[in-house]
Amino acid sequence: MSKALEGVKILDMTHVQSGPTCTQLLAWFGADCIKVERPGVGDATRGQLQDIPDVDSLYFTMLNGNKRSLTLNTKSDDGKAIFTKLIEHCDVMVENFAPGALDRMGFTWERIQEINPRMIYASVKGFGPGPYEDCKVYENVAQCTGGSASTTGEIGSVPLVTGAQIGDSGTGLHLALGIVTALFHRTVSGKGQRVTCAMQDGVLNLCRVKLRDQQRLAHGPLTEYPQYPNGEFGEAAPRAGNASGGGQPGWIVKCKGWETDPDAYIYVITQAAAFAGLAKAIGHEDWLEDPEWNTPAARLPRLEQMFDEIEKWTMTKNKFEVMDILNPLNVPCGPILSMKELAEEPSLRDTGTIVEVDHPERGKYLTVGNPVKLSDSPADVARSPLLGEHTDEILREIGLSADDIAASKSAGAV
Numbered sequence: 001m002s003k004a005l006e007g008v009k010i011l012d013m014t015h016v017q018s019g020p021t022c023t024q025l026l027a028w029f030g031a032d033c034i035k036v037e038r039p040g041v042g043d044a045t046r047g048q049l050q051d052i053p054d055v056d057s058l059y060f061t062m063l064n065g066n067k068r069s070l071t072l073n074t075k076s077d078d079g080k081a082i083f084t085k086l087i088e089h090c091d092v093m094v095e096n097f098a099p100g101a102l103d104r105m106g107f108t109w110e111r112i113q114e115i116n117p118r119m120i121y122a123s124v125k126g127f128g129p130g131p132y133e134d135c136k137v138y139e140n141v142a143q144c145t146g147g148s149a150s151t152t153g154e155i156g157s158v159p160l161v162t163g164a165q166i167g168d169s170g171t172g173l174h175l176a177l178g179i180v181t182a183l184f185h186r187t188v189s190g191k192g193q194r195v196t197c198a199m200q201d202g203v204l205n206l207c208r209v210k211l212r213d214q215q216r217l218a219h220g221p222l223t224e225y226p227q228y229p230n231g232e233f234g235e236a237a238p239r240a241g242n243a244s245g246g247g248q249p250g251w252i253v254k255c256k257g258w259e260t261d262p263d264a265y266i267y268v269i270t271q272a273a274a275f276a277g278l279a280k281a282i283g284h285e286d287w288l289e290d291p292e293w294n295t296p297a298a299r300l301p302r303l304e305q306m307f308d309e310i311e312k313w314t315m316t317k318n319k320f321e322v323m324d325i326l327n328p329l330n331v332p333c334g335p336i337l338s339m340k341e342l343a344e345e346p347s348l349r350d351t352g353t354i355v356e357v358d359h360p361e362r363g364k365y366l367t368v369g370n371p372v373k374l375s376d377s378p379a380d381v382a383r384s385p386l387l388g389e390h391t392d393e394i395l396r397e398i399g400l401s402a403d404d405i406a407a408s409k410s411a412g413a414v
């Protein structure tokens with residue numbers, strides 16, 4: 001079975017998280033991903049949060065699987081000549097440097113098109129054109145400027161960033177979609193194009209339902225928010241604790257063991273269609289005849305009391321027992337799974353969503369494999385490359401002789 005993106009060559013100038021998540025995804029789908037790194041230095045994440053001294057960090061290894069590494073100083077004359085050959089050789093170039101870095105090296109979009117009109121040139125930046133376009137941006141800056149932090153957290157408390165890397169990995173995912181769309185378009189147009197995705201825009205896209213709520217506010221209180229009916233609504237969509245954000249109320253409730261286990265909780269959604277089963281399971285059959293409880297609209301002003309009653313029941317069971325009882329009743333619920341539980345979950349290993357790979361310097365490590373499954377194009381997850389591991393082989397592929405390679409090395413270009 002062939003890989004879906006086999007034959008696509010990616011010139012990967014990415015670093016840190018956002019760009020590498022994009023190119024790793026394309027590499028899992030079978031693209032040949034050539035990661036260009038500064039000689040002797042490499043992607044800064046190789047050395048960040050190291051758990052084993054002088055060995056590529058998990059930060060790096062988990063974001064750069066299935067790639068090849070070439071060290072190249074793209075600011076030197078020899079390096080620029082090699083870089084030009086790489087642009088001729090590849091289909092897609094991806095970068096997430098600070099704004100203008102590639103231009104400063106002399107590789108503007110105009111220049112890239114001159115070298116290879118079929119090139120798709122994709123970039124992640126913190127912001128799109130506007131007042132902040134020149135700013136450097138990391139994950140949490142994007143979460144704060146994209147509407148996630150202002151709408152995440154406890155009611156009346158500070159804004160919160162989330163553990164899900166929606167700014168970095170989320171934008172990488174958006175960019176990957178832009179790249180495959182441009183590749184598809186190129187089959188018709190014969191031409192490459194510029195693909196850009198700002199982290200602020202990517203986060204805002206993921207916070208779409210909060211912009212929905214912002215507009216609903218003009219027409220009255222948000223009845224599914226915990227602030228309703230007694231709290232105040234201000235001018236902006238507020239933080240809503242663990243409220244579901246959808247039309248079906250939900251909340252996180254304690255389960256047996258919560259006093260000592262920080263993850264002994266479950267999310268329960270009181271979907272209208274399954275409410276009768278839920279009420280019976282928790283011993284509240286009385287709600288089904290009571291007009292104060294037996295319609296979704298009647299329950300809205302008393303959601304806090306309802307979840308308190310549900311919690312009295314869930315606290316008598318562990319989170320997996322609650323799951324086993326409520327799922328057959330069609331009550332959507334989800335135990336709070338810790339990273340330890342996820343790492344040990346056999347079904348995630350079976351599907352390749354969590355994969356163990358072997359690294360020559362660190363030994364075995366776990367990584368998250370490709371969450372997108374294609375029936376005829378399997379994704380084999382391979383380890384990340386060592387710094388410059390493939391320099392010689394890549395230089396040979398783009399036509400450099402042994403003498404050329406030796407000369408570039410002595411000039412410090414590679």
Ligand SMILES: CC(C)(COP(=O)(O)OP(=O)(O)OC[C@H]1O[C@@H](n2cnc3c(N)ncnc32)[C@H](O)[C@@H]1OP(=O)(O)O)[C@@H](O)C(=O)NCCC(=O)NCCS
Nearest residue numbers: 016017018037038073074075096097098101125126136137
């Ligand atoms: C992430 C970020 C804040 C890091 O900033 P930084 O560590 O200062 O790194 P920069 O991107 O500015 O790049 C540093 C320099 O290395 C240079 N460089 C990178 N690779 C090189 C190579 N192979 N050879 C020579 N020089 C190289 C760049 O050209 C740049 O030089 P310049 O400042 O003279 O133009 C910044 O890259 C950024 O804002 N990126 C866009 C948004 C983004 O993706 N953020 C999320 C990251 S997870």
